[in-house]
Amino acid sequence: MTVKDQVALGLPLDPRARAVTPPEAGTPALPETEASLPENEAGRELSEREPDEPALRERNEILERLLRERTMQLILANRELDTFTYSVAHDLRAPLRGMNGFAKILLDEHSDSLNDDARDCLRRIQGNAVLMSELIDGLLSLAQVTRGALDLQAVDLSNVARAAAAEHAARAPERAVQLVIRDGLRARVDRALARMLFDALLGNAWKFTSQAASARVEVGSVEQRDEVVYFVRDNGVGFNMEYAKKLFVPFQRLHAAREFPGRGIGLAACYRIVGRHGGRIWAEGREGEGASFFFTLTDLASLETPAREQPA
Amino acid sequence: MKLILLIEDNESDEVLTVRALEKAKVANEIQVVRDGEEALAYLFGTGAHAGRDTSQLPTVVLLDLNLPKIGGLDVLRRIRADERTRRLPVVVLTSSGEEKDIVQSYELGANAYVRKPVDFNEFASAAKTLGLFWLLVNEPPPRRNL
Numbered sequence: 001m002t003v004k005d006q007v008a009l010g011l012p013l014d015p016r017a018r019a020v021t022p023p024e025a026g027t028p029a030l031p032e033t034e035a036s037l038p039e040n041e042a043g044r045e046l047s048e049r050e051p052d053e054p055a056l057r058e059r060n061e062i063l064e065r066l067l068r069e070r071t072m073q074l075i076l077a078n079r080e081l082d083t084f085t086y087s088v089a090h091d092l093r094a095p096l097r098g099m100n101g102f103a104k105i106l107l108d109e110h111s112d113s114l115n116d117d118a119r120d121c122l123r124r125i126q127g128n129a130v131l132m133s134e135l136i137d138g139l140l141s142l143a144q145v146t147r148g149a150l151d152l153q154a155v156d157l158s159n160v161a162r163a164a165a166a167e168h169a170a171r172a173p174e175r176a177v178q179l180v181i182r183d184g185l186r187a188r189v190d191r192a193l194a195r196m197l198f199d200a201l202l203g204n205a206w207k208f209t210s211q212a213a214s215a216r217v218e219v220g221s222v223e224q225r226d227e228v229v230y231f232v233r234d235n236g237v238g239f240n241m242e243y244a245k246k247l248f249v250p251f252q253r254l255h256a257a258r259e260f261p262g263r264g265i266g267l268a269a270c271y272r273i274v275g276r277h278g279g280r281i282w283a284e285g286r287e288g289e290g291a292s293f294f295f296t297l298t299d300l301a302s303l304e305t306p307a308r309e310q311p312a
Numbered sequence: 313m314k315l316i317l318l319i320e321d322n323e324s325d326e327v328l329t330v331r332a333l334e335k336a337k338v339a340n341e342i343q344v345v346r347d348g349e350e351a352l353a354y355l356f357g358t359g360a361h362a363g364r365d366t367s368q369l370p371t372v373v374l375l376d377l378n379l380p381k382i383g384g385l386d387v388l389r390r391i392r393a394d395e396r397t398r399r400l401p402v403v404v405l406t407s408s409g410e411e412k413d414i415v416q417s418y419e420l421g422a423n424a425y426v427r428k429p430v431d432f433n434e435f436a437s438a439a440k441t442l443g444l445f446w447l448l449v450n451e452p453p454p455r456r457n458l
Binding site: 086090091093094095096097098100101102103104105126129130133137140 | 377407433
C-alpha cells in the first residue's frame with residue numbers, strides 16, 4: 001500500500017498511530033522503506049560483518065533522511081486532501097442549491113402551466129438535490145474522523161454511551177427502549193471520537209429496534225484473550241451475516257431507505273474511529289434476532305512508553 | 313432606508329437569495345456586488361463606486377466566503393479595520409459548514425454565521441429570518457458611531 005493509497009483510504013497518517021494499525025487495516029511501512037533504501041550495499045555488508053559505529057551512524061542518517069522525506073510527503077498529501085475536502089464542502093453544494101431552488105420556483109410560481117407529471121418530475125429533481133447534499137455531508141463527516149490529531153485521555157465510556165443514548169431517546173420520546181449500560185467502562189481515547197462512535201452505534205441500535213415489540217439495547221464489555229472487547233447489542237431486525245463485511249463500507253446499506261432511513265455513513269465512520277485508536281470492529285447478527293457490534297481499543301499510550309520490566 | 317448589501321459571486325445563489333429576501337418584504341433595497349474587491353469599493357466609495365455617498369451604509373451585509381479576487385474573510389477583516397465600518401453588522405452566508413471557517417469568521421468579528429441550506433424551502437426561511445432579525449428586530453449601531 002502506498003502513501004497515496006493510505007491517504008485515499010483515510011487511514012491514519014500519524015506515524016505513531018500507523019505503527020499500531022491492525023494488520024487488516026494497514027500495512028507496516030517497513031518493507032516498502034527497505035526496498036527503496038538507496039544504500040543497499042551498506043545494509044548487506046552490515047549484516048555480514050560485526051556492526052561498527054560509522055556504518056551504524058550512516059544507516060541511521062539514511063533512515064532519518066527517509067523519515068523526513070516521507071513525513072514531508074505525508075504533510076503535502078494531507079494538505080491536498082484538506083483542500084479537496086473543502087472544495088467538496090463548498091463548491092459542490094452551490095449547484096445543488098440552484099437545482100433545488102429553481103425547481104421549487106417552477107413549482108410555486110408556474111404550477112398552473114404544469115400537469116401532474118411535470119410537477120412530479122420537479123419534486124423528484126428537488127428530492128435528488130437534497131439527497132446528494134446529504135451524501136456530501138456524509139462524506140465530509142467521514143473525512144473529519146481522519147483529520148486532526150487524536151487527543152487521548154482517560155474517558156469513562158459508560159458515561160459517553162449514556163449521554164449518546166439520552167440524545168437518541170430524546171429524539172424518539174414515544175419509544176420505550178430498555179437500556180442497559182454497564183458501569184465503569186474506561187479507555188484512553190479521543191473523547192469527541194468516542195462520542196461519535198457511540199452516537200453511531202446506539203443510533204443504529206435505536207433505529208433497527210423501532211419495529212421490535214420490546215426493544216432492548218445493551219452496552220458492555222467482555223475479556224477475550226487479554227483484550228477488552230466492548231459491545232453494543234440490540235434485539236432489532238438484525239442482518240444476514242453474509243453481508244457483514246459490507247456493513248463498514250461507506251454508503252452501503254443493508255436495508256431499504258424507505259424501511260430504515262440512513263445514508264450508510266455511521267458504521268464507516270466507526271470503522272475509522274476504531275482504526276485510529278488501533279482497534280478492530282466487527283459485527284454479528286441474525287435476521288430478525290438483533291445485531292451485536294464489537295470493538296477493541298488499543299491503549300496507544302502504553303505503546304508509546306517503553307514496556308516495564310517483567311518480573312523474573 | 314433599509315438596505316441589504318449582498319456580496320455573492322454565484323449567480324444562482326444571488327437570484328435565489330434576492331428572491332427569498334424580496335418575498336420576505338423586509339428590505340427597501342438589495343444591493344448586489346459580485347466579488348470582494350467590488351464589495352470594498354462599494355462600502356468605501358472607491359473604484360467603480362467612486363463618489364457614492366459612503367455615509368449611506370447598508371443595515372446589514374450578507375457576506376459569502378468563497379469570493380473571487382478578495383476572499384470573504386479578507387473583506388471582513390478590512391470592514392472591521394476601518395473606522396467607518398467597524399461596527400457594521402456582517403452576516404456570513406456561505407455553503408461551508410467547516411469549523412475552521414466558522415471560527416475564523418467569528419474571530420474576525422462576524423455578527424452571525426449562516427450556512428446556506430440546499431433545500432430552497434429552508435433557504436427561503438433562513439433568508440426571511442435573517443432579514444426580519446437584522447432589519448426589524450435588531451437595533452443597529454447608531455449612525456454617528458459607525
